[in-house]
Amino acid sequence: xxxxxxxxxxxxxxxxxxxxxxxxxxxxxxxxxxxxxxxxxxxxxxxxxxxxxxxxxxxxxxxxxxxxxxxxxxxxxxxxxxxxxxxxxxxxxxxxxxxxxxxxxxxxxxxxxxxxxxxxxxxxxxxxxxxxxxxxxxxxxxxxxxxxxxxxxxxxxxxxxxxxxxxxxxxxxxxxxxxxxxxxxxxxxxxxxxxxxxxxxxxxxxxxxxxxxxxxxxxxxxxxxxxxxxxxxxxxxxxxxxxxxxxxxxxxxxxxxxxxxxxxxxxxxxxxxxxxxxxxxxxxxxxxxxxxxx
Amino acid sequence: xxxxxxxxxxxxxxxxxxxxxxxxxxxxxxxxxxxxxxxxxxxxxxxxxxxxxxxxxxxxxxxxxxxxxxxxxxxxxxxxxxxxxxxxxxxxxxxxxxxxxxxxxxxxxxxxxxxxxxxxxxxxxxxxxxxxxxxxxxxxxxxxxxxxxxxxxxxxxxxxxxxxxxxxxxxxxxxxxxxxxxxxxxxxxxxxxxxxxxxxxxxxxxxxxxxxxxxxxxxxxxxxxxxxxxxxxxxxxxxxxxxxxxxxxxxxxxxxxxxxxxxxxxxxxxxxxxxxxxxxxxxxxxxxxxxx
Numbered sequence: 249x250x251x252x253x254x255x256x257x258x259x260x261x262x263x264x265x266x267x268x269x270x271x272x273x274x275x276x277x278x279x280x281x282x283x284x285x286x287x288x289x290x291x292x293x294x295x296x297x298x299x300x301x302x303x304x305x306x307x308x309x310x311x312x313x314x315x316x317x318x319x320x321x322x323x324x325x326x327x328x329x330x331x332x333x334x335x336x337x338x339x340x341x342x343x344x345x346x347x348x349x350x351x352x353x354x355x356x357x358x359x360x361x362x363x364x365x366x367x368x369x370x371x372x373x374x375x376x377x378x379x380x381x382x383x384x385x386x387x388x389x390x391x392x393x394x395x396x397x398x399x400x401x402x403x404x405x406x407x408x409x410x411x412x413x414x415x416x417x418x419x420x421x422x423x424x425x426x427x428x429x430x431x432x433x434x435x436x437x438x439x440x441x442x443x444x445x446x447x448x449x450x451x452x453x454x455x456x457x458x459x460x461x462x463x464x465x466x467x468x469x470x471x472x473x474x475x476x477x478x479x480x481x482x483x484x485x486x487x488x489x490x491x492x493x494x495x496x497x498x499x500x501x502x503x504x505x506x507x508x509x510x511x512x513x514x515x516x517x518x519x520x521x522x523x524x525x526x527x528x529x530x531x532x533x534x535x536x537x538x539x540x541x542x
Numbered sequence: 543x544x545x546x547x548x549x550x551x552x553x554x555x556x557x558x559x560x561x562x563x564x565x566x567x568x569x570x571x572x573x574x575x576x577x578x579x580x581x582x583x584x585x586x587x588x589x590x591x592x593x594x595x596x597x598x599x600x601x602x603x604x605x606x607x608x609x610x611x612x613x614x615x616x617x618x619x620x621x622x623x624x625x626x627x628x629x630x631x632x633x634x635x636x637x638x639x640x641x642x643x644x645x646x647x648x649x650x651x652x653x654x655x656x657x658x659x660x661x662x663x664x665x666x667x668x669x670x671x672x673x674x675x676x677x678x679x680x681x682x683x684x685x686x687x688x689x690x691x692x693x694x695x696x697x698x699x700x701x702x703x704x705x706x707x708x709x710x711x712x713x714x715x716x717x718x719x720x721x722x723x724x725x726x727x728x729x730x731x732x733x734x735x736x737x738x739x740x741x742x743x744x745x746x747x748x749x750x751x752x753x754x755x756x757x758x759x760x761x762x763x764x765x766x767x768x769x770x771x772x773x774x775x776x777x778x779x780x781x782x783x784x785x786x787x788x789x790x791x792x793x794x795x796x797x798x799x800x801x802x803x804x805x806x807x808x809x810x811x812x813x814x815x816x817x818x819x820x821x822x823x824x825x826x827x828x829x830x831x832x833x834x
Contacts, residue, residue: 258737259656266649266668266708269641273705274671277679277686284681291685339576342569355820356577362812362823363584364766366784367805370791371583374798380599382586420580421827428828477675480768484788498677498769506773511681518677525675 278522284515291511302516312504314517317495324411324496325475332415333467336422341452343423344430354427357420365417369484372413376400400486403493410485410494414478422467429460465536472532473525497521584809591615591802598798611799618803621794626779627786628807631765634699634782638764639757641704646711646756647749651741653712654719655727665716671709676702676769684773698774699782703764711756714829718752719745758819759826765812783808 287295375381376399384396399409441451479498488495505514590598592607653661687693730740771782787808
């Protein structure tokens with residue numbers, strides 16, 4: 249059937265608001281970022297096209313030191329995948345066995361995800377406060393005076409101290425995804441395995457975990473790309489300090505952009521981050537697929 | 543996802559039946575400990591927001607306040623521009639929610655209900671938005687907004703927030719719109735409503751549950767957003783809560799009570815929404831991840 253022109257026009261009109269927003273704010277700026285990343289630009293004059301010079305400078309410059317920032321982000325990604333996700337999975341498995349207060353636990357674990365990172369950051373700054381923070385007070389009251397630190401101000405502890413709240417905040421998020429996945433496992437599977445004499449641990453390992461593999465994949469992707477992009481909590485807690493010990497790519501980007509007015513170089517970092525996230529997502533997808541074949 | 547089963551597996555905690563092993567008791571203790579660790583910072587914030595410095599700094603660090611110092615809240619509201627930050631956050635959040643809802647429900651209607659070539663690709667195109675990080679657009683948006691003198695305006699936040707919430711809005715709306723029977727569309731169509739009539743009379747009223755879910759999700763995203771708010775707004779009178787609170791905490795580092803009160807003021811709306819709508823909130827986060 250041939251549709252009248254007015255029908256096509258209506259389709260277009262229905263899509264219009266979404267298209268304007270989407271193209272204007274997401275698609276066009278990505279293309280522009282790609283171009284800016286190839287220019288030297290202070291934001292005032294016209295951008296000077298310099299080819300890949302920014303990328304070369306980014307990876308060789310000692311003053312930018314992108315490698316330190318990337319190393320920090322990768323460390324966070326590693327901690328997130330190896331500590332945060334297994335713990336979230338453990339919580340999800342335990343909660344799915346319907347302990348008393350299941351709903352309350354679920355809601356409480358998820359709560360930190362919803363709270364503004366500024367608030368969480370400010371609270372942890374106070375928890376870490378060397379004189380009055382609860383962490384040092386706790387250590388002192390346990391007689392461990394020597395363990396107390398200026399947590400966020402000491403360049404030996406700052407990175408770990410900044411990572412703890414990030415990992416803490418999102419345990420509940422991953423737990424929720426995994427819990428929802430486990431709830432989708434057909435109960436017959438569990439029951440059959442239990443009748444066959446499997447222990448709870450065996451059921452978890454051989455039935456539930458393989459079944460929720462697609463969710464685990466999403467969690468790993470979120471954990472890794474989220475770590476690469478991490479900004480908010482680091483910005484609030486340390487803003488890359490002390491002495492750049494906690495610098496991550498996003499804080500570098502913001503500093504280059506708005507403290508040094510290097511819009512070209514800032515875009516270079518942004519583009520590099522997008523490419524990295526994309527590459528890691530593909531690698532993780534491939535790993536999960538390959539495993540399935542075995 | 544929500545097929546919570548009623549059957550009890552033989553090896554569950556079994557609602558109080560006396561078959562708990564040591565392992566189960568230990569894991570229950572870990573569950574409780576993690577609950578305490580999850581809730582502690584917020585509990586601590588709410589209590590120290592009502593304490594004097596003497597209590598916070600030593601006399602009564604983690605207990606409930608002995609004297610409830612409500613004055614901290616009045617001081618927080620009177621220092622800086624707290625009421626204004628709050629108002630700005632509300633204006634930005636409400637406008638973003640309205641724009642996101644309108645754009646995403648309309649687009650969903652065109653993608654799922656109207657018949658045309660390329661609607662599948664259009665859907666995939668929008669779903670790209672789930673994976674695009676805000677880093678990708680910060681420089682072009684900043685320079686463009688500066689050029690058209692739109693930095694330091696509500697629009698500098700509302701438009702980007704709406705655009706970045708859009709993919710999620712469409713994703714959630716598609717799920718909900720699939721539940722509306724096609725018969726209703728057809729009946730209305732036969733009665734002579736055009737495409738718009740069907741949309742306004744059938745689809746829009748039946749999309750209310752999606753409106754709630756999308757609205758909540760969008761609210762949480764823009765209420766807490768920091769990077770754009772920090773970069774696009776430098777004028778104090780236009781700052782949103784996260785940026786305003788961040789600035790306040792930097793200025794008053796020694797007076798913890800009023801800072802605690804300011805942090806609480808920024809957090810309580812979210813907590814209230816969560817208390818009443820925890821299930822919807824959790825579902826909206828699950829919906830986004832399972833597809834994304």
